[in-house]
Amino acid sequence: MIDFVPLWTLILGFAVFLYVLLDGFDLGVGILYGFAPGKDARNLVMNSIAPIWDGNETWLVLGIIGLLAAFPLAFSIIIPAVYFPILVMLLALVFRGTAFEFRFRDAEHRTFWDHAFNYGSAVATFSQGVVLGAFIQGFAVEGRQFTGSSFDCFTPFSLFTGVALLFGYGLLGAGWLILKTEGELQAWARAWGFRCFIGVGVAVAIVSIWTPLADPEIATRWFSWPNIAFLAPVPIVTAALAVWEWRALRGTAEVSPFIAAICLFAMSYRGVAISRFPMIVPHHFTLWEAASAPSTQAFLAVGTLFLLPIILMYTGWSYWVFRGKVRADIGYH
Amino acid sequence: MDFDALLLSRLQFVWVIAWHILLPAFTVGLASFIAILEGLHLVTGKPVYFRLSGFWTKLFAVSFGMGVVSGIVMPFQFGTNWSRFSDATADVISPMLAYEGLMAFFLESAFLGVLLFGRNLVPRWAHFVAALMVAVGTLFSSFWILSTNSWMQTPAGYRMENGRFIPEDWFAIVFNPSFPYRLAHTVTGFYVTTGFVVISVAAYYMRRGRFIEEARTMFSMTLWLLTVLVPLQIFLGDAHGLNTREYQPAKLAAIEAHWETGSRVPLVLFAIPDQEAETNHLEISVPVLGSLILAHDANGTIQGLKDFPKQDRAPVIFPFFAFRLMLGLGLIMLVMVVFSWWLRVKRDLFITEWYLRACQYCAPIGFVAVLAGWVTTETGRQPWTVYGLMRTAESVTPSLSTFDVVLSLLGYMVVYLIMYPAGGLMMARIVKRGPADQHRDEVESGRPHGPVDALPLAEGARERVR
Numbered sequence: 101m102i103d104f105v106p107l108w109t110l111i112l113g114f115a116v117f118l119y120v121l122l123d124g125f126d127l128g129v130g131i132l133y134g135f136a137p138g139k140d141a142r143n144l145v146m147n148s149i150a151p152i153w154d155g156n157e158t159w160l161v162l163g164i165i166g167l168l169a170a171f172p173l174a175f176s177i178i179i180p181a182v183y184f185p186i187l188v189m190l191l192a193l194v195f196r197g198t199a200f201e202f203r204f205r206d207a208e209h210r211t212f213w214d215h216a217f218n219y220g221s222a223v224a225t226f227s228q229g230v231v232l233g234a235f236i237q238g239f240a241v242e243g244r245q246f247t248g249s250s251f252d253c254f255t256p257f258s259l260f261t262g263v264a265l266l267f268g269y270g271l272l273g274a275g276w277l278i279l280k281t282e283g284e285l286q287a288w289a290r291a292w293g294f295r296c297f298i299g300v301g302v303a304v305a306i307v308s309i310w311t312p313l314a315d316p317e318i319a320t321r322w323f324s325w326p327n328i329a330f331l332a333p334v335p336i337v338t339a340a341l342a343v344w345e346w347r348a349l350r351g352t353a354e355v356s357p358f359i360a361a362i363c364l365f366a367m368s369y370r371g372v373a374i375s376r377f378p379m380i381v382p383h384h385f386t387l388w389e390a391a392s393a394p395s396t397q398a399f400l401a402v403g404t405l406f407l408l409p410i411i412l413m414y415t416g417w418s419y420w421v422f423r424g425k426v427r428a429d430i431g432y433h
Numbered sequence: 434m435d436f437d438a439l440l441l442s443r444l445q446f447v448w449v450i451a452w453h454i455l456l457p458a459f460t461v462g463l464a465s466f467i468a469i470l471e472g473l474h475l476v477t478g479k480p481v482y483f484r485l486s487g488f489w490t491k492l493f494a495v496s497f498g499m500g501v502v503s504g505i506v507m508p509f510q511f512g513t514n515w516s517r518f519s520d521a522t523a524d525v526i527s528p529m530l531a532y533e534g535l536m537a538f539f540l541e542s543a544f545l546g547v548l549l550f551g552r553n554l555v556p557r558w559a560h561f562v563a564a565l566m567v568a569v570g571t572l573f574s575s576f577w578i579l580s581t582n583s584w585m586q587t588p589a590g591y592r593m594e595n596g597r598f599i600p601e602d603w604f605a606i607v608f609n610p611s612f613p614y615r616l617a618h619t620v621t622g623f624y625v626t627t628g629f630v631v632i633s634v635a636a637y638y639m640r641r642g643r644f645i646e647e648a649r650t651m652f653s654m655t656l657w658l659l660t661v662l663v664p665l666q667i668f669l670g671d672a673h674g675l676n677t678r679e680y681q682p683a684k685l686a687a688i689e690a691h692w693e694t695g696s697r698v699p700l701v702l703f704a705i706p707d708q709e710a711e712t713n714h715l716e717i718s719v720p721v722l723g724s725l726i727l728a729h730d731a732n733g734t735i736q737g738l739k740d741f742p743k744q745d746r747a748p749v750i751f752p753f754f755a756f757r758l759m760l761g762l763g764l765i766m767l768v769m770v771v772f773s774w775w776l777r778v779k780r781d782l783f784i785t786e787w788y789l790r791a792c793q794y795c796a797p798i799g800f801v802a803v804l805a806g807w808v809t810t811e812t813g814r815q816p817w818t819v820y821g822l823m824r825t826a827e828s829v830t831p832s833l834s835t836f837d838v839v840l841s842l843l844g845y846m847v848v849y850l851i852m853y854p855a856g857g858l859m860m861a862r863i864v865k866r867g868p869a870d871q872h873r874d875e876v877e878s879g880r881p882h883g884p885v886d887a888l889p890l891a892e893g894a895r896e897r898v899r
Contacts, residue, residue, distance in 0.1 A: 155546065157505065161538055173520060177516070179512025180516045197501060392524045396524040399600070414539075
């Protein structure tokens with residue numbers, strides 16, 4: 101029997117990363133929306149993601165069902181453990197998602213829907229950051245069940261990663277806006293991008309020091325010989341990317357800020373993966389122990405390998421249809 | 434009855450899914466209807482079809498957006514509140530849920546952007562293809578989610594290993610015994626629901642003398658569709674019932690409030706079922722008709738509830754009354770359709786005030802019927818999540834406290850009680866503005882000012898936007 105676990109680790113890792121990037125930039129756009137200068141700017145900012153946001157959020161569904169399908173044991177331990185961050189995220193996403201439609205239809209309550217979009221995006225992001233922090237720290241497990249309390253996930257560390265992700269998504273969102281806007285609005289996005297970038301830099305540095313101090317397992321993984329030699333490129337490349345992002349945000353580049361932000365996310369994502377591999381439920385279950393039956397993984401792999409490229413193709417097409425700068429006047433060819 | 438984490442989790446699931454199901458009940462039918470209108474416009478070139486598809490697309494945009502956000506909530510429920518169920522059944526049901534995501538959600542969301550915002554960005558045929566893809570997406574979604582639900586009702590193709598369900602035969606799992614019936618019955622129900630909304634809106638315009646051409650076109654067209662669909666739905670419901678008798682006899686007994694096993698059983702029209710005393714009060718029934726309808730044979734045997742241990746019985750009053758409500762609404766729908774034939778023959782279809790008024794009031798009829806049908810099938814399955822194999826009480830997440838679920842249920846209640854009335858209000862406004870109002874919304878090429886500037890604003894709102 102073929103071992104499907106490496107394949108599913110890759111597919112799920114890819115799906116979750118794509119979600120973080122895609123919904124990351126449109127949640128980030130929602131966070132920056134609150135700082136947009138005036139009504140026209142807000143229209144443009146929201147407009148830049150209106151045709152694509154629900155496609156982006158679909159990756160969240162795929163990520164969570166992918167986890168259920170490939171590693172059901174991890175799903176049934178981790179999701180109860182982050183009961184409240186998930187709840188808050190879902191409720192925030194409800195507000196944020198409906199605000200796209202309602203803001204324009206419900207003029208009497210325009211301000212309410214503006215806030216729904218802005219705070220909805222920020223609260224959803226913060227909750228995802230808490231989930232990330234709780235995952236890095238690990239959960240109380242007995243047998244095949246989570247046995248802690250639903251409030252265990254709120255720790256200083258997870259609250260910190262929640263704030264950190266606000267800066268991270270803000271950076272991605274600013275990168276997207278620099279790509280999609282021009283003139284004053286672009287300069288505004290650039291300025292906010294830089295602020296978020298500083299926040300991201302500080303947060304990544306603090307997390308990189310905090311986690312090995314708090315978790316000896318992670319410290320050994322990174323700092324024992326010969327790991328330290330193999331893994332040294334990770335922080336070095338990250339630092340180089342940070343320099344690139346700094347210069348891109350300070351200069352006039354339109355594409356680089358977004359690309360550099362994506363690369364920074366990719367490196368941070370790898371950092372978490374390296375710290376935890378091969379555990380999917382930290383300290384308790386490996387990817388192989390949490391995996392579903394081989395027949396389940398095989399049945400789904402067949403369709404996924406066939407459908408995923410098609411999905412990427414027509415998702416790409418819908419981005420292509422709405423390419424170019426988003427402008428206030430009509431005439432958008 | 435204890436208000437513990439189990440009961441509250443069940444109430445929470447009822448709450449989030451009952452609100453969610455209203456949206457697919459509307460959008461599955463509407464997506465197909467829009468695709469038909471776009472197709473008719475492509476073939477005949479008549480502008481009325483284009484105006485209608487534009488109008489319904491606006492309503493679709495609002496309801497689909499709400500469907501997406503209330504739908505994202507659903508897969509998380511499996512994890513947050515039903516983790517033991519997830520752990521036990523994931524190997525079997527998760528690929529079906531994943532295929533729903535892969536085949537349906539991406540198809541819908543990618544082509545929805547083009548359907549909503551791409552009217553003048555892509556050629557007309559490509560716009561029709563986008564409408565068609567969205568419609569196909571909603572049908573794929575129905576296929577997989579109903580297959581999953583059906584497997585929980587009539588599990589097949591698995592073996593048990595350490596209390597977990599392991600897949601053996603995927604064809605048997607996907608096409609489990611109740612699936613074809615449930616799929617046909619539910620999708621037809623969704624189409625009928627949309628149909629009654631369409632004729633309600635059309636009747637509203639005709640009674641006010643507005644948008645007469647559009648209103649008559651969709652009224653007549655939809656009543657022809659309902660002429661086929663409503664009788665078909667009654668036939669499918671009957672076939673679904675026969676299937677339930679074979680595979681879920683305890684559920685059928687609960688639906689019919691039959692306590693004793695027997696042949697030539699009566700049809701209970703009304704009763705107050707008494708779970709404790711194992712009998713009905715105030716029963717009104719027709720002799721022999723029960724066997725005739727449920728088994729298609731006057732001497733057919735129908736199993737009674739007393740054949741099943743007390744702890745394996747559904748709470749009879751829920752499936753019993755919900756089923757009667759659904760059936761009653763189905764009969765009203767049939768009467769409405771039959772009247773339309775008679776009025777067509779008399780050539781009075783568009784001008785009979787009492788009929789138009791009745792049609793207008795029928796807007797919610799399909800939604801109530803869908804909810805009633807869902808209550809029938811889901812409470813009738815109790816006390817099991819996987820029928821006969823896994824109890825609801827053994828499915829809940831063990832780490833949850835009562836307080837946790839009180840908080841989350843309150844959260845969902847508050848948010849949904851803001852969102853749904855707001856959404857209903859938006860849709861009522863779109864209907865009020867009507868289909869012929871497109872010149873104001875015309876976008877020369879491509880993207881409107883705001884995401885939904887292509888859609889009508891509230892009165893006076895446009896001035897305030899600028």
